[in-house]
Amino acid sequence: MMPRREPVPFAFVVEADRFRSNVTPPPRERMSFGQLAGRWLLGLTIVAGLVGSLVIGMPALSLDHSSQRTQQTQASDGR
Numbered sequence: 001m002m003p004r005r006e007p008v009p010f011a012f013v014v015e016a017d018r019f020r021s022n023v024t025p026p027p028r029e030r031m032s033f034g035q036l037a038g039r040w041l042l043g044l045t046i047v048a049g050l051v052g053s054l055v056i057g058m059p060a061l062s063l064d065h066s067s068q069r070t071q072q073t074q075a076s077d078g079r
Contacts, residue, residue, distance in 0.1 A: 031039075
């Protein structure tokens, strides 16, 4: 049996995109003081850890020019 070639109405798909529900979701609960303080404390701890690691790591990343100068002066004194 051959399938019929009738147009299928897809108007319901267009209507589904435009459909707005009249049911509003419940409002979000406000965070308690403990949750808010905990979030701030966690953020400050992470930022302080990153800044601290940067401060502690900077001397290791910088070039040490003083040791090269002492080696050069010791080499020139030994002539």
